[in-house]
Amino acid sequence: MIVCIAEKPSVARDIARIIGATALKDGYMEGNGFQVTWTYGHLCTLKEPGDYTPMWKSWALTQLPMIPQRFGIKLIEQEHITKQFAVIERLMQQADRIVNCGDAGQEGELIQRWVMQKAQAKCPVSRLWISSMTDEAIREGFENLKDQQDYQPLYLAGLSRAIGDWLLGMNATRLYTLKYGQNRQVLSIGRVQTPTLALIVNRQKEIDNFKPEPYWVLATVYRDTTFTATQGKFTKKEEGEEAFKTIEGKPFTVTKVEKKEGKEQPPQLYDLTSLQVDCNKKFGFSAEQTLNLIQSLYEHKLTTYPRVDTQYLSDDIYPKCPQTLNGLFQVKFAGIAPYADLIRPIGGKPLRKSKKVFDTSKVTDHHAIIPTGVIPQNLTDAERKVYDLVARRFIGVFLPDCKFSQTTVLGKVDSVEFKVTGKEILEPGWRVVRGGSENAETPENSESSEKEEKTLPTFTKGESGPHKPTLTEKMTTPPPYYTEATLLRAMETAGKFVDDEELRAAMKENGIGRPSSRASIIETLFKRHYIKRERKRLVATETGTELIDLIREDLLKSCELTGIWEKKLRDIEHQKYDAQQFIDELKQQVTDIVNEVMADNSNRRITIASV
Numbered sequence: 001m002i003v004c005i006a007e008k009p010s011v012a013r014d015i016a017r018i019i020g021a022t023a024l025k026d027g028y029m030e031g032n033g034f035q036v037t038w039t040y041g042h043l044c045t046l047k048e049p050g051d052y053t054p055m056w057k058s059w060a061l062t063q064l065p066m067i068p069q070r071f072g073i074k075l076i077e078q079e080h081i082t083k084q085f086a087v088i089e090r091l092m093q094q095a096d097r098i099v100n101c102g103d104a105g106q107e108g109e110l111i112q113r114w115v116m117q118k119a120q121a122k123c124p125v126s127r128l129w130i131s132s133m134t135d136e137a138i139r140e141g142f143e144n145l146k147d148q149q150d151y152q153p154l155y156l157a158g159l160s161r162a163i164g165d166w167l168l169g170m171n172a173t174r175l176y177t178l179k180y181g182q183n184r185q186v187l188s189i190g191r192v193q194t195p196t197l198a199l200i201v202n203r204q205k206e207i208d209n210f211k212p213e214p215y216w217v218l219a220t221v222y223r224d225t226t227f228t229a230t231q232g233k234f235t236k237k238e239e240g241e242e243a244f245k246t247i248e249g250k251p252f253t254v255t256k257v258e259k260k261e262g263k264e265q266p267p268q269l270y271d272l273t274s275l276q277v278d279c280n281k282k283f284g285f286s287a288e289q290t291l292n293l294i295q296s297l298y299e300h301k302l303t304t305y306p307r308v309d310t311q312y313l314s315d316d317i318y319p320k321c322p323q324t325l326n327g328l329f330q331v332k333f334a335g336i337a338p339y340a341d342l343i344r345p346i347g348g349k350p351l352r353k354s355k356k357v358f359d360t361s362k363v364t365d366h367h368a369i370i371p372t373g374v375i376p377q378n379l380t381d382a383e384r385k386v387y388d389l390v391a392r393r394f395i396g397v398f399l400p401d402c403k404f405s406q407t408t409v410l411g412k413v414d415s416v417e418f419k420v421t422g423k424e425i426l427e428p429g430w431r432v433v434r435g436g437s438e439n440a441e442t443p444e445n446s447e448s449s450e451k452e453e454k455t456l457p458t459f460t461k462g463e464s465g466p467h468k469p470t471l472t473e474k475m476t477t478p479p480p481y482y483t484e485a486t487l488l489r490a491m492e493t494a495g496k497f498v499d500d501e502e503l504r505a506a507m508k509e510n511g512i513g514r515p516s517s518r519a520s521i522i523e524t525l526f527k528r529h530y531i532k533r534e535r536k537r538l539v540a541t542e543t544g545t546e547l548i549d550l551i552r553e554d555l556l557k558s559c560e561l562t563g564i565w566e567k568k569l570r571d572i573e574h575q576k577y578d579a580q581q582f583i584d585e586l587k588q589q590v591t592d593i594v595n596e597v598m599a600d601n602s603n604r605r606i607t608i609a610s611v
Contacts, residue, residue: 003095004036004128005088005112007102010299011133012038015101018138027087035091039102043081043088044073044114046166061178065171065594067587071163073114085118092121100148101128104365105307106573107516109151110158127151129365132304132372154365157573160582164565165191167583171590172556175597180550180606187547187606188528189556191565192513193521194548197530198557199490200482201540201548210478216240217474220418222252222467223457227411227418237473244471247413252467254459255417256410263401266430268311268356269368270393272515273492275306275386280485283385284536287484287519293386294369301374303390305366307516312362313370321351321398327373328391333384342395342433357397364574370394392433399430409459413467422456481537484522491518494563509570510563546606553593 004019006012012029016022020032028037050057052068075085092098098121102108116125125148130141172189181187216237218229234240270278275294279285285293294306328339329347346352371391379387403426411418425431482490490496492511513521522538525531530544540548551557565586571577 001091001095002034002097002099003091004034004099004101005092005115006036006038007041007108007111008299009038009040011101012036014133014135014301015128015138018135019142027084028091035095036101037088037091038084039088039111039115040081040084042111042114043076043085044111044118045076046162047072047074049170059174059178061175061598064175064598065587065590066174067167067590071166073118075118085115088115089119092116092119092123095121095123097123098125099128099142099145100125103307104129104131104305105516106154106158106161106514107307109154110162113155113159124148130305131366133299133301134372134374135301137372153573153575156579157569160572160579161569163583164569164586167586167590168556171594175594176547176550179597179600180604182605185543185606188524189551190521190524192517192562193524193528194551194556195495195512195559195562196487196491196521197525197540197544198548198551199487199495199559200525200531200538201545203479203482204540204545207478207481212475212477214473214475217472218243218247218416218469219472220247220252220413220467220469222411222465223459225409225420225456227252227409227420227467230410230417230419233474240471243416244469247416247469250413251464252411252413252418253464254409254461255412256408257459257461258408258410260406260408261426262404262406264404264429264431265354265356265401266396266399267393269313269370269397270390271309271311271368272306273309273488273518274311275369275389276488276519277485278389279386280483280488280536282389283382285382285386286522287488288523289382290386291516291519293383294390297376297383297387297390300376301372302376302387304368304370304372306369307514308366308369309515310363310366311368312359313357313367314360314363315358316360317367317370318351318353318358324371324373325351325395325398327375328371328395331375331391333379338388338435339391339395342392342399346398351398352400354397392435396430396433399432400427402429402431403427407456409456413469420454420456422454424455481534481539483536483538487522487538488518490559491521495559510560510567512559512562512566514566543606550604550606552600553596555589555593 004012004015004021006015016029016031016034016036019034019036021029021034021036023030028035030036047068049066051072051074052066055063056066075081098116100109100112100116102112126145127148127150128141129146130137168191169189173187176187176189177185213235214237215233215235217233218240220227229243234243268274272291272294276287276290279290280287291306294303297303298306325343325347329337329343331337331339369390371387371394376384376387405424405426407422407424409420480486491513494510494512525544526533529541530547531538531540533539548557555561568577568582572579572582
């Protein structure tokens with residue numbers, strides 16, 4: 001008998017239906033030589049400190065650092081888990097072969113491997129590796145089952161991550177709680193959560209310490225168009241007034257009119273982080289909300305695997321794209337087909353194939369998030385918004401570049417030069433997809449919407465006429481508070497602000513956290529009362545700020561150092577770094593942190609968080 005194990009009952013049902021295991025039993029389905037069972041996400045976890053030795057049960061500084069000789073796993077103590085595991089264990093011990101049908105990613109690999117270890121499965125194991133839950137993808141996956149051994153590096157990376165988080169989290173949390181928490185406040189420290197909190201706290205300090213300074217901007221209105229002085233802002237009012245006097249009452253002359261035509265390529269497809277960023281900007285969805293919504297769309301076979309960090313498709317997806325577009329063409333919401341008019345101009349023609357979209361070398365386990373072409377039914381309003389973003393982004397990559405004209409007009413009054421630029425869309429190309437959800441923007445976030453593009457009247461070099469100068473006082477502004485959108489971007493690039501898409505993609509190697517874990521890290525900071533929301537702003541609480549001030553060890557709060565760890569974990573996955581070396585380094589680092597904190601003779605304490 002072949003035993004298939006999926007990560008959720010709903011996924012198991014889909015798989016069972018496709019492979020003919022239609023008889024429902026207690027905790028599994030059977031038929032056609034298969035038994036299909038399921039986990040509920042994690043059934044096993046790493047053992048607690050007290051499971052290794054009674055001395056680690058109670059929290060004591062004298063017992064730190066806690067470094068087990070060998071890490072072990074245990075079943076999570078919940079009734080429904082114990083009951084389901086008993087079913088899995090019985091099936092696995094009688095199986096001729098096991099098919100691991102867990103989510104095709106690091107976490108999915110870890111979940112199922114631990115269950116197989118705990119069940120002491122001895123038979124050969126195959127791996128189902130698919131990027132969407134459509135019937136066709138499941139069938140293809142079963143026709144091309146992989147050897148479990150092919151995914152050993154993926155498992156080792158997941159295991160190293162779990163052990164690393166245990167070593168740092170368990171030791172540093174006990175250490176800081178006992179040393180600084182007044183025995184009443186648990187101070188949770190984590191490999192990813194603490195550097196993320198540091199980002200928010202440091203930004204807040206920049207804002208709090210910011211002293212606004214006045215400056216003056218000289219501009220003038222000529223033919224209902226505002227031109228700004230090219231020499232920039234004046235830091236002294238007197239200088240601005242002097243320049244104002246120079247130009248008052250004198251004619252404005254156009255000295256140069258430059259027109260350049262340009263092209264703008266479609267934006268890249270979504271990975272999880274860019275989707276979470278857009279959903280936060282456009283709809284105010286939290287990172288966790290977006291992850292749950294796109295996961296639901298995946299499980300309903302409407303979009304591909306969501307927990308991805310690439311924005312590319314492999315070349316073998318290209319021949320399937322017309323079929324996907326055909327599915328989108330037929331989609332209707334409330335009787336309206338939102339994508340038909342967008343797809344019609346490219347229907348029946350060879351589709352555009354850009355290297356910014358199709359590049360097998362940029363795809364490892366999974367490709368970018370795209371629709372499957374399955375027609376959605378009964379979506380919630382929130383699901384429809386997320387689906388619409390993914391669908392429009394996918395259609396957009398096959399549409400022509402947007403053609404625009406950039407006009408720069410220079411003018412002069414006496415010796416003072418002025419400038420204005422304007423952009424005119426000549427052919428919208430891919431920009432036609434920016435209706436629907438693509439253009440939505442929540443009011444609180446309007447500052448992040450694109451600047452309105454200004455179309456200028458026709459100017460001629462040498463023309464001259466009257467104008468109305470203005471000298472406006474303005475104030476310098478502090479950096480903005482983080483929102484979930486900007487925090488996700490900062491986590492992706494280890495705290496560096498990077499706007500360029502290609503550069504940002506290169507820095508993902510050293511981002512902090514995995515795309516799939518960043519949402520839960522942000523939620524953890526809320527649960528610990530280290531941060532709070534003020535509209536869309538993320539604001540550090542007194543406890544969160546004090547905790548970061550207490551931590552002197554860069555290793556615990558530096559985004560760059562944590563980013564280096566993430567790079568090593570990724571390298572373990574790609575067999576470029578040794579898992580044991582990663583664990584040994586962390587053991588040493590944890591020991592050093594314990595020694596440093598124990599040597600602190602100050603009487604520092606943290607304010608107790610009020611909930």
